[in-house]
Amino acid sequence: MDNLADDSISNKGVGLLPVIKDVLLQLLFALMPFVAYNIYYRKLTVNYSRNFIILICSLCMLLSMTFASSVQSGLIFDVRYVIMFFGILFGGFMTGAILLIEFLIYRLHIGGSGMIDAIIILIITFPLSVLLATLYHKSKHKFWIVFIAGISFSLIPLLVLYITKPDYILSHFIFNVLVMPVHNSLGIWLLVTLFNKSVSDKELYLQYIQNEKAEAVNHVAASLAHEVRNPLTTVLGFLQLIKSGTFPQEKTDRFLEISMEEIRRTEQILSEYLSISKPLVPFQQKLELTAQIRSVVELMTSYANMSNITLSADYPELPVYISGSPAELKQLLVNFIKNAIEASRDVDKGCVNIRIYEEAEQVAIEIQDNGIGMNPEQLSRLGSIYYSTKMSGTGLGLTFSYQAIRAMDGSVSVRSSPRSGTVFLITLPLAATDP
Incomplete structure (x- = not known):
């Protein structure tokens, strides 16, 4: 801000609400980098870049200066110092230099009686921002650096304006000594604290992902x-x-x-x-599900007979169409049916039944057996690449199946208890009807 004013406290009689509205609007501009970061980087597996800081700070400065408060022609109120300090702090000196050039060009374009004052204030605050940003990265007491920055960027404009335009300061004294310092100090504290917290949380998340990947590789190896x-x-x-x-x-x-x-x-x-x-990607090939399941049942019937298991299937009367890969669909069905057969080997009159039915724009494939079942701990670990309920298993079959189902925008659930059998329910979206 260069020269600030408050009509609610001046002789012009403007109410307090417009002042509060302007302060809140400027605080919104000040917090835009924090909001934009959380929206844009929420699902990305990288942290912020200098280009992001430059872009968002440039936009925030432009908006804050465009919609600045003013009670006297040529004297405007905005959060340029908050944005400038933040840009240098998280984007480096180059970011600060770009913002400085942007400010000078736009401030010259706006013009007015406060233009020279604004340039003088920036000549003082810019190197101070660079110094404080350097101290911030080196110091263990970061809160005090932010506190000093907020107080400095509030007092320096007041002192310069008091020297060059004492009548303006005295006419709007309460606003300049109360509202403006609170606005600058609060704006810097909120922006730096919230953004720093988000960045730290993101770094922990990225570190967690890397640790998970390393752990998965170790398990697989x-x-x-x-x-x-x-x-x-x-x-x-x-x-x-x-x-x-x-x-x-x-x-x-x-x-x-x-x-x-x-x-x-x-x-x-x-x-x-x-x-x-091998990464799975969504396929859009239209498949007739009943025909696919029939072929898998025919393939697995001999395996079931060798294990003395009765394999049966209930098919819908009308064709059912889904989108997916024929090879992957066949493989995942083989995996589920094979597991069901092997789980029923040690029970009398073992049987596996497959049922297909439609519900709410989806098709459900229910694979039920009367085998040995699973306990809650086993259920919770299903799909892990290093876990299997079988002594000779790797757990890869179900892992691949879960992955393939997700690639087709489907889901899988399981119900089971020891010695009571297991029911796998695979749900897949129906293919779009041809126009």
């Missing part, structure tokens, strides 16, 4: 090493027995058969890990 080591150890043992040449051909053939089976299992494990690492 440990799980992969464990899962691959077991079949390779088996293969190595049988190859050593075959090399000894002390076994009949029949046993040697059996050893080779087991070794090949273990190698195939290793290949399957690696394929599952690769499918997890």
